[in-house]
Amino acid sequence: MLTCEAINTFYGPAHVLFDVDVKVGEGDMVCLIGRNGVGKSTCLKSIMGIAPVTTGQIRLDGTEISALPPYRIARAGIGYVPEDRRVFADLTVEENLEVAERHDGPWNRKAVYELFPALQEFRARRGGLLSGGQQQMLTIARTLVGNPRLLLIDEPTEGLSPLVVRTLEDMIRGLKAKGQTMLLAAQDLRFSLSVADVIYVLDRGRVAYCGDRAQASADIERIRPILSV
Numbered sequence: 001m002l003t004c005e006a007i008n009t010f011y012g013p014a015h016v017l018f019d020v021d022v023k024v025g026e027g028d029m030v031c032l033i034g035r036n037g038v039g040k041s042t043c044l045k046s047i048m049g050i051a052p053v054t055t056g057q058i059r060l061d062g063t064e065i066s067a068l069p070p071y072r073i074a075r076a077g078i079g080y081v082p083e084d085r086r087v088f089a090d091l092t093v094e095e096n097l098e099v100a101e102r103h104d105g106p107w108n109r110k111a112v113y114e115l116f117p118a119l120q121e122f123r124a125r126r127g128g129l130l131s132g133g134q135q136q137m138l139t140i141a142r143t144l145v146g147n148p149r150l151l152l153i154d155e156p157t158e159g160l161s162p163l164v165v166r167t168l169e170d171m172i173r174g175l176k177a178k179g180q181t182m183l184l185a186a187q188d189l190r191f192s193l194s195v196a197d198v199i200y201v202l203d204r205g206r207v208a209y210c211g212d213r214a215q216a217s218a219d220i221e222r223i224r225p226i227l228s229v
């Protein structure tokens with residue numbers, strides 16, 4: 001579905017991604033892992049057109065998208081959940097979902113409430129009054145009701161309590177079980193090894209390792225040093 005080939009991304013003079021290749025197949029859950037600052041977020045932002053690539057190709061079902069502005073990339077079927085949760089603080093949970101809903105796929109309010117029962121419980125509450133974990137759920141749910149074919153999620157569990165992390169991890173497993181294609185940036189090797197079809201490990205802007213879950217589990221002693229500071 002998605003192919004990034006030799007992408008290079010800069011912030012001004014700072015070269016951040018170096019010839020990065022990433023592939024996400026239909027129905028796959030792909031994890032992009034690495035230490036802080038190695039370029040995971042930049043990779044997702046480059047796919048989304050927010051940090052446009054300088055060189056390299058990004059294709060969605062064979063169509064080159066790397067020169068498109070973010071809104072056109074979103075329209076082409078990519079949904080993006082950024083690291084900083086973005087909910088409409090003055091709108092209720094229900095209204096947050098309503099404004100984003102596009103009736104052209106499997107996801108609607110009913111389906112996301114099934115995935116996140118906690119959101120249904122708080123459907124009348126304003127977004128700004130939710131906890132960090134609930135806001136993260138709402139951000140993911142809001143992106144889902146737009147029915148993206150590919151969902152990009154940036155570090156969904158960052159800064160959340162262990163209990164909330166577990167709830168979100170279960171929900172991501174639920175998404176995978178429903179066949180949602182996903183590319184997830186994460187720091188957690190344990191979770192990635194438990195759920196990902198394919199794992200990419202980034203190190204200083206380069207792909208330092210790539211393998212499917214079975215390979216990555218067997219190569220864990222190779223991967224651990226890339227993740228340690």
Ligand SMILES: Nc1ncnc2c1ncn2[C@@H]1O[C@H](COP(=O)(O)OP(=O)(O)OP(=O)(O)O)[C@@H](O)[C@H]1O
Pocket residue numbers: 011014016034035036037038039040041042043155
């Ligand atoms: N807007 C920006 N302008 C300049 N440099 C940036 C910008 N955003 C990120 N960087 C730098 O690019 C590099 C990669 O950052 P990025 O956020 O992609 O890493 P990351 O792996 O997602 O880490 P984190 O978990 O901290 O978000 C870092 O050195 C960071 O300081």
